[in-house]
Amino acid sequence: MGSQEVSTADWQGKHVTVAGLGVSGIPAARALHERGALVTVVNDGDDERARAQAAELEALGITVRLGDGATLPPSTELVVTAPGWQPDKPLFLAAAEAGVDIWGDVELAWRLRGTNGREAAPWLAVTGTNGKTTTVRMLASILQAAGLRTAAVGNIGVSLLDAVLGETEYDVLAVELSSYQLHWAPSLRAHSAAVLNLAPDHLDWHGSMEAYAADKGRVYEGNTVACVYNAADPATEELVREADVEEGCRAIGFTLGAPGPSQLGVVDGILVDRAFVKNRQKQAQELAEVSDVNPPAPHNIANALAAAALARAFGVEPAAVRDGLRNFRPDAHRIEHVADIDGVAYVDDSKATNTHATEASLAAYDSIVWIAGGLAKGATFDELVTGAAKRLRGVVLMGADRALIHEALTRHAPEVPVVDLDRTDTGAMSEAVDHAARLARPGDTVLLAPACASMDMFTNYIKRGEAFADAVRARAEESA
Incomplete structure (x- = not known):
């Protein structure tokens, strides 16, 4: 099968193994089964939820193997994997040895777009270590303000397969892509x-920073209009240079400073475009005010x-950029202001x-x-603490790997008071907020920005953020 659209006939009787249940695996299994493929789903887990999902698929005639995601089923001609499965899993090694292709859910969606009788909508894609979800949702808001039929899909939690095969006909899709997804696309x-x-x-998954960056850079391959990079991060521009793009595709930078030609940037509190204007050597187009960005923190302006750059690449007018940014509301747990108590602001950035x-x-x-604190995922904290030391009134540490942050604070900010909570139960968050309140002074911000994953104490970052918000609101009620 080539890299373009695939007809239904191509799937008839084809033995496909889908690796993993969940937000990507289940839609993939259903879509392939509907096209006549002989689908076997393999899954490492065998819990109550997995068994319920398996029962639904088996009722359709799909084979499901729970508790055995390591063995390649006989006769497999294609593997379609959930993005989180690591490349060195025995299933993939066996597939590679047998010469069997491995696709991710994004690759499958890309191949199946346009096969439901509708014209395939173009994709505007976003990746990066941080800010992907916010940027994709901002982009969708701008596209909607321009009157375009669109949706924010992909790693944001909305199945790309559902988007390309569903009933809704889109003009364009705003697509968030993780490094995992790009690896298999x-x-x-x-x-x-x-x-x-x-x-x-995610270096444990990719194996090295070079491999991680290379997978991120795949998003630029074959771009037709614009490769958008961060002028403050030379590594992103280097990925543009290395990409094999369509002739005429342009490199477009964004910067928090005044933009040069072929860049978007900020001048006197105004977001301006010197890329998609007729005379970019001498002219700039006003797009929006910094105050239109919610919240107007530097990284969110970026x-x-x-x-805005992706929307302008798609031909969106300046007024829609402004209106889309004004209409946008950030997701919970991303620099979310929870409350002001006794002159102190409490901010939830559990997504950090x-x-x-x-x-x-x-x-x-x-x-x-x-x-701060939680599961460090192999991270080190010296550079982070050094950069933030002068801003810190105090620090409250919690979670399994809090000692790593404490050690960095001892080395680089020894004068900053630190409270070390030697507990990892979920109730620790309330105590953390109490300690933070005692350290804070009017005008300060108590900031939950853990720099770590949450799974040592919470189901996910959302539950961690909710615990913080609940503790803050309880304190607000007490002080009212």
């Missing part, structure tokens, strides 16, 4: 794409510029699960009581 060719930033993350995201979060405030 060799034939993806976006209209335009952005890499927002690059910092060490997100807005990246979203790595040092790069936390660095951006800490840079948004002048005087901070920082709540």
